[in-house]
Amino acid sequence: MKHNSKSNESIWFLEVDTQFVRDQKKKLEKEVVCWSKGVIGNADRPLVISGPSGVGKGTLINMLMKEFPSMFGFSVSHTTRAPREKEQNGVHYHFSERNVMEEDIRSGKFLEYAAVHGNLYGTSIEAVDVVADAGKRCILDIDVQGARSVRASSLEATFIFVCPPSFEELEKRLRARGTETEEQIQKRLRNAKAELEQGSSPGLFDHILVNNDLEACYEQLKNILGISKSMNTVPITPNKVFDLPVDFSLSKINEKILINHGVAEQKVLDLSSMKGGAPGRTRGLDMYVL
Ligand SMILES: Nc1nc2c(ncn2[C@@H]2O[C@H](COP(=O)(O)OP(=O)(O)O)[C@@H](O)[C@H]2O)c(=O)[nH]1
Numbered sequence: 001m002k003h004n005s006k007s008n009e010s011i012w013f014l015e016v017d018t019q020f021v022r023d024q025k026k027k028l029e030k031e032v033v034c035w036s037k038g039v040i041g042n043a044d045r046p047l048v049i050s051g052p053s054g055v056g057k058g059t060l061i062n063m064l065m066k067e068f069p070s071m072f073g074f075s076v077s078h079t080t081r082a083p084r085e086k087e088q089n090g091v092h093y094h095f096s097e098r099n100v101m102e103e104d105i106r107s108g109k110f111l112e113y114a115a116v117h118g119n120l121y122g123t124s125i126e127a128v129d130v131v132a133d134a135g136k137r138c139i140l141d142i143d144v145q146g147a148r149s150v151r152a153s154s155l156e157a158t159f160i161f162v163c164p165p166s167f168e169e170l171e172k173r174l175r176a177r178g179t180e181t182e183e184q185i186q187k188r189l190r191n192a193k194a195e196l197e198q199g200s201s202p203g204l205f206d207h208i209l210v211n212n213d214l215e216a217c218y219e220q221l222k223n224i225l226g227i228s229k230s231m232n233t234v235p236i237t238p239n240k241v242f243d244l245p246v247d248f249s250l251s252k253i254n255e256k257i258l259i260n261h262g263v264a265e266q267k268v269l270d271l272s273s274m275k276g277g278a279p280g281r282t283r284g285l286d287m288y289v290l
């Protein structure tokens with residue numbers, strides 16, 4: 001079901017029988033209805049970019065965001081690692097204390113998290129939310145473990161793995177970047193071997209890019225995403241809405257949606273205090289039986 005709100009041009013979808021709804025029903029052992037903000041269709045899927053440290057993920061992402069500022073937004077992760085010289089809190093990462101981040105993980109604020117190179121990294125639901133609320137396509141720069149978690153989650157994304165042309169070139173780039181100590185470089189290189197192996201695991205990544213020549217790799221990335229310069233000014237329009245199962249029907253009165261299931265049951269979904277949620281997640285809904 002689709003509801004078009006004129007005030008902020010946002011489109012809301014009612015999830016009735018999606019994987020997320022089924023998972024939550026099982027977990028909570030009660031009826032669950034989810035209200036998702038966003039546009040459905042491949043063009044708007046979040047983009048998960050993984051690859052070993054120093055391969056050029058950040059460089060490619062920056063190029064994309066610079067050329068298409070209104071189309072893409074970066075998911076700002078949380079990490080317990082120390083900031084690098086030019087990194088800004090809230091822009092490159094949310095730099096966090098380990099105990100605070102662990103508590104936030106326990107309380108369910110993260111879509112995924114992983115221990116990488118001895119530190120914790122994670123994507124908060126809020127980080128994806130902020131980008132989706134701005135009407136942009138979200139880019140996640142996360143490691144292979146994180147990509148696996150997102151694959152298993154309700155977030156439908158496009159997964160891209162970036163490889164170096166050779167291990168020697170990867171080492172050269174890491175050293176030339178000059179942001180890590182020798183010990184940290186060694187740790188990243190050790191982990192790169194495992195990541196390169198996992199990157200080729202069947203079914204995890206949709207596309208593999210070799211970042212040899214930067215410009216050529218960037219062109220390939222844009223080809224995968226099906227974008228060209230002129231597209232930045234063209235808003236993406238939704239082309240598909242959910243079909244309701246046959247035994248459900250809906251009607252709407254002001255901020256309340258009436259859900260009829262079968263003959264006997266009628267529920268009210270109260271949207272008056274609803275706030276935007278990450279795809280597959282909703283805040284501020286109230287539901288009761290009429
Ligand atoms: N799982 C997960 N991995 C992340 C997240 N943010 C960053 N990473 C990954 O953590 C690794 C280390 O990132 P960083 O410390 O910025 O170093 P760099 O890869 O050398 O630039 C990279 O593989 C990132 O993709 C996150 O939110 N979740």
Ligand SMILES: Nc1ncnc2c1ncn2[C@@H]1O[C@H](COP(=O)(O)OP(=O)(O)O)[C@@H](O)[C@H]1O
Nearest residue numbers: 053054055056057058059173177211212213214
């Ligand atoms: N195709 C490329 N050829 C040469 N150097 C590159 C290329 N792509 C990126 N670099 C450089 O390699 C270093 C690591 O890139 P970066 O984007 O920080 O990697 P990542 O985000 O994957 O850790 C940077 O100094 C960057 O300028």
